[in-house]
Amino acid sequence: MRTNTFGRVAAVLVGLEGLGLVALAIWQVVALASGDTASIESALALVVLTVVGAAAVLAFAVAIWHGRSWGRSGGIVAQLLILAVALGAATGAYAEPLSALVLAVPAVVVLVLLVLAVREAGRHARDEASA
Template sequence: MLAALIALELAALAVVFVVLVVDVLVLPAASLGTALALVVTDGLAVVTLGAVLVGIWRGRAWVRAVAVVFQVLIAAIGIGALQGAFAQPGWGWPLIVVGIVGFVLLISKSAKAWLSRRDEDA
């Protein structure tokens, strides 16, 4: 279940990355530097979350901390989406739910048991 949720998050993040790349290439940016920084940051997040997913499949202990940070950030983005003049509860609440579900899955006993293995080569 945890791997499926992380895979779904990775797919959504990859879609955002593709949309951002297309936007930078097609639409005029108010600040090209900011647009490129956003694309690079999202690309790094895609690579990192992909590594976390592989680590989860392999049952590696190091992925737990990184995955918890991602879940907290997802929930924080959702909370931010609910605030201000341009609040977007249509995608703010789902982000909060996904972040909380991911966090709960990461602290579950089954996840702890699976993710307690260490790299044998290290």
């Protein structure tokens, strides 16, 4: 299936999010190596989870680029999780509204692009079915 423009832009942005997770994993490894952790076990677990998350998000980006529905679905779930983290950053005793905004704005943009890509893919599938 041919990917539409919305899907291509969303794929690039989801790929950038995946690369951001890779950078975060590298930062975590550097912190672990420099002894800047309270618990080595927890730090290792966090690094592993971050690497798994980065691999998943990068796989979603590739799948979105190739027009696969599972990539769009996974990308939408990832954006909703980012929005949940942003909400947590915006509220509570240690609220950081600017950090929440930095997380939420790109997530909303990508979420809208993914929904538009899903709609376009559905329209394309209906046109093929009726032809």
